[in-house]
Amino acid sequence: MRTQVGIIGAGPAGLMLSHLLHQEGIESVVLETRSRAYVESRVRAGVLEHDTAELLRDTGVGERMTREGLVHTGVELRFEGITRRIDLSGLTNGRRITVYGQQEVVKDLIAARLAAGGQILFDVSEVTLEGIDTDAPVIRFAHEGTIRELSCLVIAGCDGFHGVSRGSVPKGALRIFDHTYPFSWLGILARATPSAHELIYAHHERGFALHSMRSTEVTRLYLQVPPHTELSDWPAARIWDELHTRLATEDGFTLTEGPILEQGVTPMRGFVTEPMRHGRLFLAGDAAHIVPPTGAKGLNLAVADVRFLAEALGTWLRQGRETGLDEYSARCLRRVWRVQHFSSWMTGLLHQPVDADEFSHRLQVAQLEYVTTSTAAATTLAENYVGLPLDWSRRR
Numbered sequence: 001m002r003t004q005v006g007i008i009g010a011g012p013a014g015l016m017l018s019h020l021l022h023q024e025g026i027e028s029v030v031l032e033t034r035s036r037a038y039v040e041s042r043v044r045a046g047v048l049e050h051d052t053a054e055l056l057r058d059t060g061v062g063e064r065m066t067r068e069g070l071v072h073t074g075v076e077l078r079f080e081g082i083t084r085r086i087d088l089s090g091l092t093n094g095r096r097i098t099v100y101g102q103q104e105v106v107k108d109l110i111a112a113r114l115a116a117g118g119q120i121l122f123d124v125s126e127v128t129l130e131g132i133d134t135d136a137p138v139i140r141f142a143h144e145g146t147i148r149e150l151s152c153l154v155i156a157g158c159d160g161f162h163g164v165s166r167g168s169v170p171k172g173a174l175r176i177f178d179h180t181y182p183f184s185w186l187g188i189l190a191r192a193t194p195s196a197h198e199l200i201y202a203h204h205e206r207g208f209a210l211h212s213m214r215s216t217e218v219t220r221l222y223l224q225v226p227p228h229t230e231l232s233d234w235p236a237a238r239i240w241d242e243l244h245t246r247l248a249t250e251d252g253f254t255l256t257e258g259p260i261l262e263q264g265v266t267p268m269r270g271f272v273t274e275p276m277r278h279g280r281l282f283l284a285g286d287a288a289h290i291v292p293p294t295g296a297k298g299l300n301l302a303v304a305d306v307r308f309l310a311e312a313l314g315t316w317l318r319q320g321r322e323t324g325l326d327e328y329s330a331r332c333l334r335r336v337w338r339v340q341h342f343s344s345w346m347t348g349l350l351h352q353p354v355d356a357d358e359f360s361h362r363l364q365v366a367q368l369e370y371v372t373t374s375t376a377a378a379t380t381l382a383e384n385y386v387g388l389p390l391d392w393s394r395r396r
């Protein structure tokens with residue numbers, strides 16, 4: 001097999017890249033280890049930044065998101081039994097977020113790629129990368145019982161944190177930055193009408209809680225739990241009790257319960273690979289970085305990476321200019337570290353540290369008071385949360 005860009009991974013990064021390359025008239029083949037049904041059912045992120053939603057609309061895959069997605073112009077911070085709203089749109093000249101599940105974005109992108117004649121091979125295995133230091137890299141893989149080779153000009157490693165791309169770079173060529181936070185998130189999806197119109201980030205002495213949603217019938221909720229938490233230690237009753245406690249307010253907030261449709265525990269870490277390129281291999285999305293989910297950034301950062309990569313590949317393949325490719329890693333990493341910092345700041349603001357004491361509690365409450373009463377402080381949160389404009393990453 002031969003193509004211009006070999007893409008490993010059919011998550012948001014790989015699928016968006018293939019879609020954007022198609023818009024540039026550039027051929028690609030996407031290789032995915034899992035089945036189509038699996039990738040389309042995997043519950044993960046839920047919040048699209050302003051520019052991510054606009055990109056889906058502008059490139060012809062935003063119709064269902066526009067119809068079914070929930071547009072939000074604010075988020076709520078809850079602490080000491082009170083709730084304060086951050087007016088995201090009012091503070092950012094109308095920029096906003098769209099609540100639309102990652103699995104819905106994946107479904108829309110797969111449908112669009114297949115409708116356009118795009119090639120996505122599901123259920124591949126034994127994927128290896130060869131010749132990434134040459135101008136003729138090859139991806140070798142098994143598919144439907146046959147060993148196959150995909151010759152390409154460039155390989156995009158979009159295979160997530162546990163993929164093979166990052167590990168294919170020769171030892172010593174990458175610098176890894178890895179930070180493990182001392183807690184995880186226990187997340188549930190419940191068939192229950194959301195208990196508020198917007199997201200609620202709750203600071204509580206027992207730990208952080210988040211009220212989000214997927215539709216007007218499905219609520220998405222998270223609890224800060226100790227690292228290595230076992231789901232078996234958290235029966236539904238305990239989960240709901242803890243959510244009621246941490247989301248309670250003086251004026252009697254009511255959390256609507258419902259059947260739990262899906263639950264999971266996600267460890268919290270910050271991880272960055274530098275550089276995000278080696279020869280003809282370009283890393284994008286979780287294959288290159290992981291951010292704490294507190295800032296709702298993982299998916300959006302993956303999309304930003306591949307926007308840069310698609311633009312750079314278009315310039316190279318159409319005009320022969322490699323500047324975009326040469327700048328790809330530095331340009332992505334400026335945004336990656338900005339998002340890493342924002343996600344870390346949101347996490348520190350809202351989560352109970354392991355050595356929590358009265359002093360740390362009062363520091364957090366003081367910061368929450370300031371962020372929810374100072375326009376300057378609230379604007380900092382708002383502009384990062386809705387997503388900094390893409391050209392922010394261009395500036396030195």
Ligand code: FAS
Pocket residue numbers: 008009010011012013014031032033034039043044045046047102124127158159160161162163164264265266284285286287293295296297298299300302
């Ligand atoms: P992905 O991991 O989504 O996709 C990589 C794809 O590559 C997968 O389909 C995988 O099957 C495939 N693959 C792996 N190895 C391969 C190989 N050898 N060959 C071929 N294919 C291979 N982000 C948020 O913003 N908010 C959240 O609430 C949130 N919750 C999360 C919960 C969980 C459990 C996890 C794991 C992540 C969560 N994230 C969240 C982050 C998540 O949304 C990622 O940022 C997003 O999926 C990144 O997309 P990709 O880079 O495409 O990686």
Ligand code: PHB
Pocket residue numbers: 044045046047199210212213220293294295296297
């Ligand atoms: C979600 O709805 O899954 C979600 C929302 C906001 C976050 C993280 C996850 O910060």
